[in-house]
Amino acid sequence: MSARTARVLPGFSLSLGVTLLFVSLILLLPMTSLIGQLSTLSWSQYWAAITDPRLIASYKVTLLAALAASLFNALFGLLMAWVLARYTFPGKRILDALMDLPFALPTAVAGITLATLYSRNGAMGSLLEPLGIEVAYTWLGIALAMAFTSVPFVVRTVQPVLEDLPGQADEAALTLGASNLYAFRRVILPHIWPAVVTGTGLSFARSLGEFGAVIFIAGNMPYRTEVVSLMMATRLEEYDYAGAAAIASLVMLVSLLLLLAINLWQGRFYRRLHGGRH
């Protein structure tokens, strides 16, 4: 669309004005305060703030749990997207609606529920304990909470792609004598792979920052089950604003890089799909 035809429509300056005002006040202004707070720190103070041993332990726990959660969601999401896109069965609408539950349910509610269910005398925890599996107050519980809150990402990115896939491709592969598994791997998977990666990436990004669902089941033991979001909250409670700001700057940098990588990946995928037109 050229700029000439674009300006036929009214409201350019009004919508630009409203948007810029809102973005400046709500998004940019608070970010200036982060830069202001960081500028009170010297480099060595900043470095010390982000390399505190207890904090490094929390980086490891958060990364490990987020990785496990997003890998689980990649598999679970792929299964659910496939079942919802390909089959019809009674109760499918309910199953479909349930996939959005983790976004609709407040994270604190998910948090106390999972913590209660998987505690040693909870319904699930008491079943798992004889098997020697401890979920509550371990990194596994953190991963469980992260996985719960980010379920919809993979399902909802893969499902529409599967629905748009023409049936002829399936038929051709099967007619040529491919087995179901082989045909899935060679025909379906290459097509949905970018969506799976995008969904998993979003799930990972969300898991890294998860707070409400995690803090209840984590037990928050220093050096063992503290996540990075909790460390920021702890610094704030100690009125160590500069320390919290230092961690926040790192967290924001990582999230923005992840977001950028996901957007670039998605852009490449769409360009390939639409033959260079975007």
Place this chain on the structure above:
Amino acid sequence: MKRIGDGAATRIGLIALAVILTTLFLVIPLAGIFYQAFAEGMAPFWQNLTSTFTREAIGLTLLIALLTVPVNLIFGIFLAWLVTRFAFPGRRILQTLIDIPFAVSPVVAGLLYLLLYGRTGWLGSLLSEQDVQLMFSWPGMVLVTVFVTCPFVARELIPLMQAQGSAEEEAGVTLGAGGWTLFRRITLPNIRWALVYGVILTNARAIGEFGAVSVVSGSIRGETINLPLQVELLYQDYNTVGAFTSAALLAALAIVTLMIKAVLEWHTHRREKTA
């Protein structure tokens, strides 16, 4: 037509696996909320639900949602109109900026506002000279909720308005329609379901926001405790039934949200098929 995975064994096996995993992973926790809320019978549930503490928390939760949703609805429409109907330098940067609240931890969102409006922040100290305190009070909670939920409406509208294009609106302009008429008569009917969906998502998140709000709330009883914070507070006090009563209220709202969403989707599907 033969399709991959259509054999009876594969189909039934995969559906069964999906149902079992969903039950374990999503249905049991959902049922657990209500089970815990009613664990000691109807009376304690009712007592908790009608207590002053809960009533105040419900009031604050509604206030936050009531102020957040209209602000983000208006902003979302303007942003979507700007981004999909005009070409201008910086359009992509704008779209990426809007995604920031989506990508960062809610604790970071709360922290950004605390640094700005808190006593040490430059704006906060300016305001405190005027005796205005935004942090550790409900206006601060509204502000962070606006921050956290600002992408939802726009994210629903932008893809739809991009796909629909501006031909209809351009025709309206040639026929002499003004801006407001154009929006009311052409754009709004086209985007209304996406708009409703965006509002529902914004509302659900505004009601349930915890991390960002907890940073700026200060947990003042009767003043800055909304339902999610009340859930946390009661749970930490070992008042399990109390915590799960408020949790059940929030879960019921979540179920209503899911039902409205399902109806909306069914509606758009049907329209697409008849169109």
